[in-house]
Amino acid sequence: MTNKLFVFIIILFFIAVLFTAYHLFIQKELPKDINQNPPLGNQQIKCLDCNIILISVDTLRADHVGTYGYLKPTTPNIDKFANQAYVFENAYASSPWTLPSHTSMLTGFYPQKFHAELPTDILPENALTIAEILSENGYKTVAFSTGAFITRNQGFAQGFATFNELQNWQDAQEISQKSINWLNQNQKSKFFLFIHSFHTHDPYSPQDQFIKKIDSDYQGYLNSINISQIVDINTSKTNLSEYEKRRIVSLYDAEIAELDNYFGQFFKTLEDLKLMENTIIIITSDHGEEFGEHGGFAIHSYSLYDELLRIPLIIKIGDQLNHKRIQNLVSLVDIVPTILNIINPKSPILSDGQSLVGTFNNEFNNKAVYSETASSKQYMLQVIEEGENKIVKGTFQPKTRDNTQILPKAKMVRExxxxxxxxxxxxxxxxxxxxxxxxxxxxxxxxxxxxxxxxxxxxxx
Structure with a gap:
């Protein structure tokens, strides 16, 4: 080889290196410790180019849903849907409150990776979301959110062509109707629809018909409860009888029943538009709620017991009517890799989680699940008392936090x-x-x- 040819080859090599480095630089940065987890199980369970609907019901305990064994009539429409779907008995939230759990739900990573752990935190731009991945693969992406924290200001609009923030947090009818209207107008598109409903979050003020459905024998005065009352209960400023505490649980259940009523209308629309046949539908929650089991009442975020972490996870894949109850331990971080595995089984899966496709085929994955919170009880009561008023008034301002700051945390692992x-x-x-x-x-x-x-x-x- 001549010296000139050798020099020419070296120059070409360095040009290639610089070209590659440039493209890596301009792309969205990914976490340095990404796991490439291979999909589990055989690849027959797939739904190539299917639409995707991901519904997050804020503050929904698994054990208050009929298909998970609850005896009160809270969720007849969800239960009917679950009878044609995969139901995960041991699904865990990655945090006992909204922002960090949705970080996991929409990125496939535990919240600490993106420092999305405090109410003022922002999901950073280097967090690659499922909406961004799907948008780059030809999906029309839209979100409807009625909840605090899951907002454009806090980074959750990344990847959504349209991100709708509804002002009335607890208007289940509004978010249902807007979602239905969007489906009617976009039924022929390949789409990803994300719905986050805050309806089952406190304060509780359900319609009378749903209160009577849940608690028809009640003889007291309590037909709603607001944020200030909840703070007073948890700071011992108000002492309720056991009868009134049970009433508050009934108000929570009535909120679930009210939301489920609109689920019925939403499902009917999907059937009328024949979208059930080519759509992956996932129903889950970001966390549960505590009702005195371990000290708190109608409150969450600071402890890691199962009433706060065990959530529903129900997955229906297109026209497949495979009802199965799955006992595996699973997590919110598993949702993104599962979606990607179903729509494109050969795609690499970058996530802290793992595709659940194998569990559909009876494959047992003996893995551990994790959860954490950086929000102590004292801190969260202050946020509830002061911060939620700012959120309601539109004056709440998230901020970028110093990522080197070490936060005190509570952590959980289950194996x-x-x-x-x-x-x-x-x-x-x-x-x-x-x-x-x-x-x-x-x-x-x-x-x-x-x-x-x-x-x-x-x-x-």
Whole structure:
């Protein structure tokens, strides 16, 4: 090889390197520790080029949904839908409140990766969302959100061609009707529709017909409850009888029933437009709610018990009517890789989660699930009392946080039937959920090997 030819080859090599580096630089930055998780199971479960509807019902406990065993008539329409879908019995939120859990739901990563952990945090531009991925692959992307935090100001409009923020948080009729109108106008498009309903979040003020449906025998005065009353209950300024506490739970259930009524109208529209046949529909939640099980009442965000973390996850794939109840531990971080796997089974999956396609085919994946919160009870009560008024008035301003700031956190890991909680103060709790589903018997001093194994996992998370 002549010296000139050698020099020419070296020059071409450096040009190629610079060209590649340039394109990597101008693209949206991805986290440096991305996992490329291969899809599980066989690839027969697919829905190429199907539409996608992802519905997030804020503050919906799995154990208050009929298909998960609840006895009150809260969700007849969701239950009917679930009878033709995959129902995940052990789905966990990645945080006990809205912003971080939606970060996981829409990116496939745990919230700490993007420092989306406080009410004032912003989902950064380098967070690649499912809407961005689908938009780049020919999908028309639209969102309807009625909730605080899931807003354009806090970064959640990334990838959506249209991002609708509805002003009335708890108007289930409005978000349902606007979504239906959009479907009627765009039924022939290949689309991704994301709906976030805040209807089941406090305050509770359901319509009379749904209160009577849930709690027809009530003889008291309490037909609604506002934010200030909830703060007073949780700061011991107000003492309610057990009868009135049960009434508040009924108000919550009535809000669920009211929302479910509009689910029925939404599902009918999908059937009338024949969209059920070529649409992946996912119903889930970002977290649950606490009603006195571990101290708080009609409040969430600061503790990591199952009433706050165990959420519904129901997936229907096009015209496939495969009803199956799946026991695997799964997480909100699994939603993005599952969607991508179903619409394009050969695509690489970049996520903290894993495609759930294998679980549809009875594949058992013995994995751990994690959750965390940086919001203590005192901090969140202050946010509720002061911050929500700012949100309602439109004066709430998120801000970019110093990412080197170390936040005190509470963390949770569950593997198989054992669950470890590391609290803000450093104390530990260990529960055997198979024998103690209410998390009332702390086994931290009784099971040293399990404790050490879960401590290692939670420290490496």
């Amino acid at each position: 198989n039937n054992y669950k470890l909680i590391s609290n803000f103060n450093g104390s530990l709790e260990l529960y055997d959920l198979a024998n103690d589903p209410n998390e009332s018997n702390n086994l931290i001093n009784s099971l040293p090997q399990i404790k050490e194994n879960l401590i290692k996992k939670i420290n490496s998370y």
